[in-house]
Amino acid sequence: MAFLIRTIDFTAAGREIVRDRVVDQPRLTVGRAAENDIHLPDLAVEQRHVGIDLAADGTLGVRALGTLGFGLDGRVVTEGTIDPRTGGEIALGAARLAVTREADGNIAITIRQVIADEGKMDALRGFALASKLPSKRAMSWIFAAAIVLLLLALPIASHLLCTPAKPDPTGKTEGAVLMDSAWSSGELSLKHHSLENNCESCHVAAFESVQDETCLSCHKDIADHAQKPRLAKGMPPLSQGDALQWSIAEGFGKEGPLGCVACHSEHEGPVRTQAASEAFCGDCHKDLKTRLADTDLANAHDFGKDHPQFRPLYFASFGAAKPVRASAGTMPLERSGLVFPHDVHMNPRGGAARMAVSLAQYGAPLECKDCHAPTADKVTFKPVEMEQACEACHSLVSGRTAGGGFGKLRHGSVKNLAEDLARITSGPRPALAPSRQRPGQIGSASPYRADFGRPVRAYIGISNALSTGGVCTECHLPTRGPTGQADLMPVNFPERFLTGGYFSHAAHTKQKCSDCHAAETSKLASDLLMPDLKSCRTCHLGASAVKTAKIVPSDCAMCHAYHVPSGQWQGLKLIQPAAPHYKPPPPEKSKVAAKIARARP
Amino acid sequence: MATKAGAKAGGTGRFSQDERRRDSDHVSFLKHKGFRWLWIALALCAASIAGYLMIDQDPRPNGGTWYGYTLGTIGFGLILWLSLLGVRKRRINPGVWSLKAWTSAHVYLGLALIVVGTLHTGFQIGWNVHTLAYVLMLLVIATGIYGVIVYATLPQSLSANRKEMTRAQMLDALTALDRQLESAAQPLARAESDLVIAALGQDVFYGSALARLTGSYPGCKTARALAGMGTGSEAEARVASLLEKRREQLAQIRGALRIRALLEIWLFIHIPLTIALIAALTAHVISVFYYW
Incomplete structure (x- = not known):
């Protein structure tokens, strides 16, 4: 077997020159030295660089003769094997020796020079993933620009350029500012949910906290807890941290710890505003007197431990114009004007x-x-x-009427009573029997009849009814009017007794009335049957109390509201000193005779 | 084996060995200075959580309480500083603030951001610019965690795949095979020649980014040529064996590409999302005070 060594060179004009020679020996050497079988004039090649040996099985063993390796199929090695049937390529400097098997069985070694690859480093860039993906810089710009334009520039531009929408509690008006819903940090509370799509109804000016004025434009009826200067004076001094925080916040236009939003924070989800905690009330009311010396309010911070005795409203004297509040711990005598054991x-x-x-x-x-x-x-x-x-027992029936029913005295006004009594004494009296007329009744139904007697009987009737032992004094106290006429004490009750708090009887249906109101043993109407603090405390203790079958931990908000009127107080009228529901009529200056004449049917 | 210096430094235990390695400055950025930044990050997390639990935030914890603003400011500062790693690593200079220290702090403080950022939200999330910023932050951190993991595990397989070849050598090997294929294919008929032309004409880096990540190249012309090549003649058999070699060489290159893609893909999310996060943070901060 022989080696066919084919050298391919190029002329300056680029023409290919092919030179073949046959070397018939089992071993070839390759190197820069002239005595090599394959001579490569290249400084990168060693003098004696590679030896090629033909093995018995037809493969070629390629071996570096010095310490420097050689390229075999792209890999740098110092020793390797080439099977001429599949071929191989040896790289030495700029020369490439392609080993193939000819059809006649000879092994061809084709030598050609390669031009150094200029684009090799560029090709290596293909290994980086960056060659297959958009550049990080471009993606960054696109994402950042989209976010800034859509979520920042658009809302601000439309806020500056649009006319803001008006607050609309019905929720029909949508906000004019574009994309600002993306700014909402959470859903609004249940009561404000209709304003969800109209941000500028509360957020009026840029970089300005929601102002009290804006809240009050809808909540016109809300009352302050107390006047602002008194609230400020009653507050405990802020801690250093809080003071710093508020001074910063006020610098940015927040309205301080007494502003609406200091307590009513929004965007906390579709919930009801929670009532303030016991601790929140206690912050001020625990030692209010030390800061607000002129206050009527006693200190309180825990219903079970520190709460003043109730001071129910009551009328301290008969016919008083206004009720007064009981002093704490006293047993007041209620002058309601009634007799009722x-x-x-x-x-x-x-x-x-x-x-x-x-x-x-x-x-x-x-x-x-x-x-x-x-x-x-x-x-x-x-x-x-x-x-x-009362009337089922304390009847005011005065006799039978002509129609067969019962006539009765009207209740509620002495004037009506006088008229009714006058009618009894002067009016026709029913016949004793169909066949028997009462004496003196002849012509009594006639329009021409006249009673020329003195109206004494009517006077006696009124005077009897109104004086001790009379029908009225079963329940009322007799008195004399300004001109000395017989009269009754006006009946005075406050509409509600405990006015500083709120008590639901419906929530206490498991209790008997007498559990709290000592009515069973009360002998006199002057007993004020309002329960005291102690009786409430058998079940209700402060918020920190442990809940058991009997004990109900009760925070301030269970009975008290912050804004009055507001919350659970809505629907109850604010207690004004109530006008007595019965008032004696003003004495008439006219003559008694005129009265009687008017009383006649 | 106890040397005198070793005995002085505390013996031959793990610690002194580590100490020696540390001296040689070949310690991982994760273990830098005895996990210094890990401890600092843990302390930051612990302080944030303790504050969150102990400070009474009225009416409920969210970004708008004073503690929320504090956490938000810390988080904002951290994010800006962490993103400056990209600037720092381009400034090759000596000094106390070594790049390794920066990287170590970048990783651990970045992880601490999960705690700081989440507490800043007060667990209130929704479809808004604020949650967008939070989600972007989490995505950036998640890709960062992925990056740390692949940097710790994949380089080994990258070097195993190379079999002592450089990238240039892999390409050279393919070029060498291509030259042999070119001459070996001379006796082939038209159809087979076209298959070889197609295989040789296809870019070695053919395939999408997804193909690189999965290592799946259904359109590979070399595989197609190999499947279509008969084995009747000696020339065909030779071309087939060369194509087989070419396919193996391509498989090695594609293995390298796959590992490299897995190593690099996270940065293509990490970096653009970081810039998007800074944009979203800007929108978040401005919008919060615009509609205060």
Whole structure:
């Protein structure tokens, strides 16, 4: 087997020159030295660089003769094998020796010079992933520009250029600012949810915190907890950290710790605003007196431990114009103008009970609810009305009417009473029997009849009714009017007794009335049957108390509200000193005779 | 083996060995200075969590309380500083603030941002620019974690795949095979020649980024030529064996490409999202005070 050595060179004009020679020996040497079988005039090649040996099995063993390796199929090695059937390529300097097998079985070694690859380093860049992906810089610019334009520039530009939408609690007005919904840090509270799409209804000016003025433009009826200067004075001094925080915040236009948004933070999700905690109230009220010396309020911070005694509203004297608040811890005498022993009415074996049993309307001994009717919201009670509550027993029936029914004296006004009594004494009296007329009744139905007698009987009737032992004084206190005429004490009750707090009777239906109100043992109407602090504390202790079957941990907000009127107070009228619901009519200056004449039918 | 110096430094234990290695400055950026930045980052996390739990934030924790602003300011500062690694690594200069220290701090403080940022949100998320910034931050951190993991694991397989060849040699080997294929294919018929032309004409870096990551090249012309090449004649058999070699060489190159792509892909998310994050943060901060 022989080696066919084919050298391919190029002329200066680029023409290819091919020279073949055959070397018939089993071993070839390659190098720069002239004595080599293959002579490569290249400084990068060693004098004797590579030896090629033909092995018995037809393969070629290629071996470096010095310490410098050679390229075999692209890899730098010092020793390798080439199977001429598949071929191989030896690289030495700029020369490439391609080894192939000719059809005649000879091994051809084709030598050609390669031009140094200028683009090799460029080709290596293909290994980097950057060759297949958009550049990081371009992606960065695109993302950043999209975010800044869409989420920052667009809302700001439209806010500066548009006319802001008006606040609309119905939620029908959408905001004019574009894309600002992307700025919302969370859903609005339930009450403000209709403003969700109208940011500028609250956020009026740029870089300005929501102002109280904006809140009050809708919440016109909200009342302050107290006047701002007093609130500020009553507040405990801020800690250094808080003071620093608020001074920074106020520098940016926040309205300080007494502004609306200091407590009412929004964008906390679709929730109801939580009532303030006991600690929040206690911050000021724990030692309010030390800062606000002239306040009427006693210190309080925990219902179970530190809360002033209740001071119910009551009328301290008969016919007083205004109710007063009881002093803490006293047993006030209520001057309502009524005579009413609760014990007599509530005794299950007493006369009142027997009477009630005999009446179809009751059928059982009296209970509280027979007289005290709850209001529609079951929170408190309606005023007791004589016609509904008392009259079944304390009848004002005055006789039979001509139609066969009963006539009765009207309740509620002495003037009406006088008229009704006058009618009884002067009007026609029913016949004793169909065939028997009463004497003196002849012509009494005639329009021409006149009663020329003195109107004494009417006077006696009124005077009897109004004086001690009379029908009115069963429940009322007799008195004299400004001109000395017989009259009754006006009945005075405050509409609600505990006005600083809020009490729901509906929430206490598991209790009996007498658990809190000592009505069963009360002998006099002057007993003020309002429960005291101690009776509440059998169940209600402060917010920090441990909840058990009996103990209810109760924070301030269970009974008190911050804004008055607001929250649970809405629907209840703010308690004004109530006008007494019965007032004696002003004495008339006209003559008694004129009165009687008017009383006539 | 205890040398005198070793005995002085504390014996032949793990610590003294580590100490010697540290002296030689061949310690990983993760272990830099005895995990200094890990401890600093853990301290930052612990302080943030303790503050979050102990400070009464009224009415509930969110970015708008004073503690929220504090965490937000820390987070904002950290993000800006962390992104400056890209500037720092381009400034090759000596000094106390070695690039290794920066990288170590970058990794650990970046991880601490998960805690600081999450506490800053007060766990309130929604479809808004604020949550966009938070999600971008998490994505940047997640890609960073991926980057640290692949930097720690993949270079070994990269060098195993190379089999002591450089990238240039791999390409040279392919060129050598191509020259042999060119001459070996001379006796082939038209159809087979076209297959060889197509195989030789296809770019060695053919394939999308996805192909690189998965190592799947369904359109590879070399594989197609190999499948279509008959084995009837001696020339065909020779070309087929050369094509087989070419395919193996391509497989090695593509293996390198795959590992390299896995090593580099995270930066193509990490960097653009970092810039997007800075944009979103700017929008977040300005919008919060614009609609205060």
